Amino acid sequence: MKRKCQESENSNRGQVSYPKVLIERDAMVSSTGVATAQPLFSFGLISDVQYADIPDGRSFLGVPRYYRHSILVLQRAVKEWNTHQKHKFVINLGDIVDGFCPKDQSINAVKKVVDEFEMFRGPVYHMIGNHCLYNLPRSKLLPLLKIQTLDGHAYYDFSPVPDYRFVVLDTYDISAIGWPQDHPRALEAMQLLREKNPNEDKNSPTNLVGVERRFLMFNGGVGKEQMEWLDGVLQDATKLKQKVVVSSHLPLDPCAATEEALLWNYDEVMNLIHKYNCVKVCLAGHDHKGGYSIDSHGVHHRVLEAALECPPGTDAFGSVYVYDDRISLVGIDRMASTDMYFSHQ
Numbered sequence: 001m002k003r004k005c006q007e008s009e010n011s012n013r014g015q016v017s018y019p020k021v022l023i024e025r026d027a028m029v030s031s032t033g034v035a036t037a038q039p040l041f042s043f044g045l046i047s048d049v050q051y052a053d054i055p056d057g058r059s060f061l062g063v064p065r066y067y068r069h070s071i072l073v074l075q076r077a078v079k080e081w082n083t084h085q086k087h088k089f090v091i092n093l094g095d096i097v098d099g100f101c102p103k104d105q106s107i108n109a110v111k112k113v114v115d116e117f118e119m120f121r122g123p124v125y126h127m128i129g130n131h132c133l134y135n136l137p138r139s140k141l142l143p144l145l146k147i148q149t150l151d152g153h154a155y156y157d158f159s160p161v162p163d164y165r166f167v168v169l170d171t172y173d174i175s176a177i178g179w180p181q182d183h184p185r186a187l188e189a190m191q192l193l194r195e196k197n198p199n200e201d202k203n204s205p206t207n208l209v210g211v212e213r214r215f216l217m218f219n220g221g222v223g224k225e226q227m228e229w230l231d232g233v234l235q236d237a238t239k240l241k242q243k244v245v246v247s248s249h250l251p252l253d254p255c256a257a258t259e260e261a262l263l264w265n266y267d268e269v270m271n272l273i274h275k276y277n278c279v280k281v282c283l284a285g286h287d288h289k290g291g292y293s294i295d296s297h298g299v300h301h302r303v304l305e306a307a308l309e310c311p312p313g314t315d316a317f318g319s320v321y322v323y324d325d326r327i328s329l330v331g332i333d334r335m336a337s338t339d340m341y342f343s344h345q
């Protein structure tokens, strides 16, 4: 798992371990084995399944990808989650089907993966990723993922217990993929890419430096309306004294992910989040190797390891235990475990 920005003054507040853990069902232990209070609730977590019925391949950086095996990882994850009585729901951080999936198989491949998720005996909260959008436009994808929002948006929130609020961001709100080509949000995305990325191929970061390397076509941004909505949710959560977990396909902190994986306007979103004290943890996918950081305001950022990159017989999924003072991710196999203690209540 990638850990950058180690010099952060807050970096000692979280703990990461790499055990091949077999934790007792809903046990009263943290991932590091410390006895603790009962969690308020727990949930399952997985990212970047990227299933396709095609032979194994490699990413553009040469990392092996196991397109057929990834659905087996999901099956084992669901089986495991179903043994946890306190798992209230599952969060899927996006990219359920790979962009190489033959387009005449896209709908069936998405349905097949969704059906596996639905074997979980509780709600599953999906979010959309670039690979989902290479396969299907929003109009077809959102109903299959049961994301019910107005105007094709895919952001929403839910509150599993009174003390906690979960926010799911739509990180392809401003995007050159998923919307019809002449849609205002697609046009806005293309204009931004023309301004920020001089390369002919807008998926190439050549000559872009540092965090500027995020201005790639396979990424996206959060639009003005969604920012206003998020502001309202965070205001409301603050009023209700709720702690907030933000989930998004694209990562929000440069210290937890590669520059090429970041949300275009991660800085704007984080400036808004930092206006409040309610957001404790941000979860993301997209940057397959995983990462972890604590930012300057004490917000934890955990980017999850991809199910797609598990060699046959290995796994990458997790169970998350939520307490008053921390959130503990217990990772299985290739997913590292992370205890995230809150810096202030």
Ligand SMILES: [Zn+2]
Binding pocket: 095, 129, 130, 131, 249, 285, 286
């Ligand atoms: Zn992605």
